[in-house]
Amino acid sequence: MDHRDVKPGRMRRIVVRYPENPVESVAEADALDAAVGIETLLVRGPLFGVAAQDAGETSRWRVVVALEAGCPQQARDSLQSTLWFRAKDEAQNRTERRALLAAVARLETERVDELTVLGTRYRVVRADEYAGMGRDGIERPRPTDPEPAVPNWARGAKEPRVDEGLVMDPDAPITPTQAAERLALTGMAYAGSRYPEPVRADSRQALRTHPDVMLLPAVFRVVEIAEDELAKGNGAGWEIGSGLHATAHDVRKTMDFSLTWFEPRQRGLIPWGADGHTDARTVIAEGTDPAVEELTAYVRAAAPLRTERADEVAFRGLVRRICRARRLLRWGPDGPEGPRPSDIDSHPPEKLHPFLDEDGVIHFEDEGEDEDDDKDAAEGDGS
Numbered sequence: 207m208d209h210r211d212v213k214p215g216r217m218r219r220i221v222v223r224y225p226e227n228p229v230e231s232v233a234e235a236d237a238l239d240a241a242v243g244i245e246t247l248l249v250r251g252p253l254f255g256v257a258a259q260d261a262g263e264t265s266r267w268r269v270v271v272a273l274e275a276g277c278p279q280q281a282r283d284s285l286q287s288t289l290w291f292r293a294k295d296e297a298q299n300r301t302e303r304r305a306l307l308a309a310v311a312r313l314e315t316e317r318v319d320e321l322t323v324l325g326t327r328y329r330v331v332r333a334d335e336y337a338g339m340g341r342d343g344i345e346r347p348r349p350t351d352p353e354p355a356v357p358n359w360a361r362g363a364k365e366p367r368v369d370e371g372l373v374m375d376p377d378a379p380i381t382p383t384q385a386a387e388r389l390a391l392t393g394m395a396y397a398g399s400r401y402p403e404p405v406r407a408d409s410r411q412a413l414r415t416h417p418d419v420m421l422l423p424a425v426f427r428v429v430e431i432a433e434d435e436l437a438k439g440n441g442a443g444w445e446i447g448s449g450l451h452a453t454a455h456d457v458r459k460t461m462d463f464s465l466t467w468f469e470p471r472q473r474g475l476i477p478w479g480a481d482g483h484t485d486a487r488t489v490i491a492e493g494t495d496p497a498v499e500e501l502t503a504y505v506r507a508a509a510p511l512r513t514e515r516a517d518e519v520a521f522r523g524l525v526r527r528i529c530r531a532r533r534l535l536r537w538g539p540d541g542p543e544g545p546r547p548s549d550i551d552s553h554p555p556e557k558l559h560p561f562l563d564e565d566g567v568i569h570f571e572d573e574g575e576d577e578d579d580d581k582d583a584a585e586g587d588g589s
Contacts, residue, residue, distance in 0.1 A: 217392065217417045217418050218376060218377070218418055218537075220380065220385050220388065220389070221377065221378070221379040221380070222379065222380065222381070222382055222385050223379030223380060223381060224381070224382065225381065230381075232350060233350040233381075234381050234382065234383055236348050236349055236350040237348070237350075237381070237383040237384075238383050240338065240345065240348055241383060241386070241387065243338075243340040243341070243342075244338035244339065244340050244345065245339055245340050245341070246338075246339045247336045247337070247338060247339065248336060248337050248338075248339055248344065248444070249334060249335070249336045250334075250335040250336065250337070250446070250531070251334070251335065252332050252333065252334055252335075252549060253273045253274055253275060253276070253332070253333050253334070253335050253450075253533060254273065254275040254276070254277060254278050254280065254281040254330060254331065254332055254333075254545065254549075255269060255271045255272050255273030255274065255275060255281050255284075255330075255331055255333075255369065256269070256270050256271035256281050256284060256285045256288070256328055256329065256330055256331065257269050257270065257328075257329055257331045257374065257541075257542055258270045258326050258327065258328050258329075259326070259327040259329075259541065260325070260326055260327075261325040261326065265375065265376055265377055265541070266373055266374065266375045267329075267331075267373070267374045267541055267542055268372065268373045268374070269369040269372040269373075269374065270285075270288060270328070271284040271285055271288065272367065272368040272369040272370075272450075273331065273333045273368075273369060273422060273533060273535070274368050274369075274425070274449065274450045276552070277549065277550060277551050277552045278317070278319065278330050278332075278545040278549055278551055279317065279551040279552060279553055279554070279555065280552070281330045281331075282313055282317065282318065282319075282330060282555065283313075283555075283556075283558060285313060285328060285330070286310055286313035286314065286558055286559075287558060287559065289306050289309050289310050289313070289323065290306075290307075290310050290558070290559045290562065292306055293306035293307050293310065293562055293566070294562055294566060294568070297566065300564045300565065302324060303562075303564050303565075303566060304564050305323055305324050306323060306324070307562060307564070309321055309323045309328075310559075310562075313555060314555055314556065314557045314558070315555055316555060317551070317554075317555060318330075319544045319545055320544065329541065329542065329544055330544055330545055331535065331542040331543065331544060332535070332536075332542075332543050332544060332545055332546065332549065333422060333533040333534060333535040334533065334534045334535075335531050335532070335533050336531070336532055336533075336534065337529050337530065337531050337532065338530075338532075343436070343444075343527070344429055344444050344527060344529050345529065345530045346517040346518070346527060346528055346529070346530060347426060347454035347517055347528055347530050348530065351424065351426075351453070351454060351530065352366075352452075352453055353453065353454065353455055353515070354453070354455055357455055357458075357512075357515075359459060359462070359512060361459070361463065365451070365452065365453065365455075365456045365459075366452040366453055366456075367452060368425055368450050368451065368452045369422070369423070369452075370452065372422070372423065374420055374422075374535070374542065376418060376420060376537050380421075384421060387421060388419045388421055391419050391421075391534055392417070392418070392419050393413060394534070395409040395410050395412070395413055396409035397409075402548070404547070404548040405546075405548045407548075408546040408547060408548045409546075412536050412543060412546065413536075415538050415543075416536035416537055416538035416542075416543040417536075417537075417538065418536065418537040418538070419534055419535070419536060419537065420534075420535040420536075420537050420542065421532065421533075421534060421535075422532075422533040422534075422535055423452075424530055424531065424532055425450040425451065425452065425531050425532075425533065426450070426451045426452075426453065426454045426456070426457045426528055426529065426530060426531065427446060427447070427448050427449060427450050427451065427457060427528075427529050427531055428446075428447035428448035428457055428460060428461060428526055428527070428528065428529070429444040429445065429446060429447055429526075429527050429528075429529040430444065430445050430446075430447040430524055430525065430526050430527075431443050431444045431445065431524075431525050431527075432523060432524060432525070433520060433523050433524065433525055434523070436525050444527075444529070447526060448460050448461075450531065454515075454517065454528050454530075455515075457528045458511040458512075458515070458516075458528070461508070461511055461519060461526055461528075462508045462511050462512065465486075465504050465505075465507055465508040465519070465521065466485040466486040466487060466504055466505060466508050467485040467486070469504065470485070470486050470489075470497075470500075470501055470504055473500075475497040475500055475501055475504075476489060476497075476501075486501040486502075486504045486505050487505055489501055490502055490505060503521075504521075507519055507520075507521035
């Protein structure tokens with residue numbers, strides 16, 4: 207991306223709020239140190255979600271589908287499910303359910319990026335994911351990023367969800383480092399021959415239609431690179447190894463699961479048919495499996511994740527690192543930016559749920575076939 211020679215449209219005023227307590231001061235100092243250490247930015251590409259604006263709101267939007275989908279249609283599908291379940295579980299009467307189901311019907315067949323249902327305005331929104339690069343490579347979690355006081359390693363434990371409860375307010379005061387980052391990124395646009403011209407043109411146009419920038423909360427994911435590539439200093443060789451998570455701890459759990467549960471099964475060290483609670487640690491504890499020595503190597507590789515809150519693990523020639531990813535959402539006079547014409551969908555709209563009638567009764571597709579079978583059987587008995 208490049209911000210040179212591009213003049214964005216009219217921007218709104220930024221209100222700066224200075225730290226008010228020691229905790230905020232430490233976080234601000236941490237952010238400043240991180241900014242000084244970043245030499246360049248790696249841009250992964252767009253992410254999509256859904257935001258809603260309630261009746262009476264003029265500028266604030268709340269996130270109802272996290273901005274983590276890889277294409278607009280995935281966000282539309284999530285909105286379709288959100289409205290379908292709302293019709294099923296929350297509608298107070300036929301009128302409400304009818305309005306919700308009408309929106310669901312549109313989403314089943316149309317690429318709808320905005321609609322209003324029962325006074326609430328829903329919009330598919332777009333952000334760009336990027337990460338900082340410094341001398342140590344791709345940025346890791348910061349000391350002041352949220353961490354649980356007591357880490358819970360139970361696989362079924364509920365963890366915070368990405369963008370859970372997030373309200374986007376372009377007029378809310380922000381810290382000095384957030385203001386500096388927002389201003390520095392305001393004029394960023396896709397540039398370079400690796401981007402098709404329609405992508406570059408849409409990016410330039412967005413600077414005019416959506417001149418402001420909203421920085422969303424940091425998210426975390428696994429990134430991977432071969433050890434020999436990292437030794438060569440190939441900082442751009444990192445590849446994505448997981449989805450997005452709200453905390454670095456949740457990524458450590460993902461890495462631990464991969465090393466002690468998934469990969470041993472993938473290599474045949476633990477049978478796929480084994481109990482779901484069986485992992486390398488439980489097999490080692492039993493002490494009778496011939497693969498104990500190999501499984502021990504996996505457990506040792508994963509151990510620092512639990513004992514040291516490690517952000518990086520190197521094992522079998524692959525370096526796995528927790529990446530601190532950031533997301534930039536453009537904002538215009540009418541709110542957050544939606545999908546661009548050059549954004550690509552992975553699949554067309556489709557029906558995701560069974561038919562729900564105005565009374566909240568679910569009808570499955572095979573019900574009609576069962577009725578026909580019963581009718582044919584009755585006619586056969588009477589012949």
